[in-house]
Amino acid sequence: MAFYDSDVSVMIDSATVEARVRELGVQIARDYQGKDLTLIGILKGSVFFTTDLARAIDLPLTVEFLGVSSYQGGTETTGEVRITSDLTKPMAGKHLLIVEDIIDTGLTMKFLLENLSARHPASLKICTLLEKPSRARTTVPIDYKGFVIEDKFVVGYGLDFDEVYRNLPFIGVMKGK
Numbered sequence: 001m002a003f004y005d006s007d008v009s010v011m012i013d014s015a016t017v018e019a020r021v022r023e024l025g026v027q028i029a030r031d032y033q034g035k036d037l038t039l040i041g042i043l044k045g046s047v048f049f050t051t052d053l054a055r056a057i058d059l060p061l062t063v064e065f066l067g068v069s070s071y072q073g074g075t076e077t078t079g080e081v082r083i084t085s086d087l088t089k090p091m092a093g094k095h096l097l098i099v100e101d102i103i104d105t106g107l108t109m110k111f112l113l114e115n116l117s118a119r120h121p122a123s124l125k126i127c128t129l130l131e132k133p134s135r136a137r138t139t140v141p142i143d144y145k146g147f148v149i150e151d152k153f154v155v156g157y158g159l160d161f162d163e164v165y166r167n168l169p170f171i172g173v174m175k176g177k
């Protein structure tokens with residue numbers, strides 16, 4: 001019995017996640033052929049996805065991480081986002097691909113698009129593992145998407161509940177939430 005068995009049920013199993021990440025990698029490699037690609041992983045949730053995705057892209061590329069935190073008003077995000085750990089290099093002229101774990105209301109991604117486009121990249125696109133469209137409060141253009149999910153609180157493969165469960169190899173749902 002694994003430590004999470006009593007709290008978490010599987011929504012998307014690890015083989016399905018791995019296969020989809022590989023497909024996204026192939027698609028991204030095709031689209032960025034001959035370009036100077038930089039993956040911007042958003043801390044901490046997308047660390048696992050970013051490292052797997054990077055290994056699935058058969059191109060020379062750079063990996064950077066950007067830390068953000070959103071202010072919560074009760075259980076809802078207020079849309080106010082703060083950078084907790086910034087990129088260390090200039091991004092002007094680079095082809096940036098934001099790698100995010102989940103787009104929920106879209107407010108974090110809206111902030112990231114505004115913030116990163118102000119650094120004058122050659123291009124700026126979005127790759128998210130998960131999207132919860134039923135919760136969207138703003139529209140963001142998603143270029144690469146792993147899975148569309150229903151409005152459930154998910155954990156695993158980088159996603160946490162109180163900082164725990166990030167290391168589950170699958171996407172799970174908290175039982176009773």
Ligand code: 5GP
Nearest residue numbers: 077103104105106107108152153154159160
């Ligand atoms: P948004 O600004 O799109 O509402 O929120 C994006 C962030 O909220 C994600 O990067 C993630 O940190 C968090 N989030 C949204 N939905 C979930 C969820 O179902 N599970 C977990 N663990 N985090 C979520």
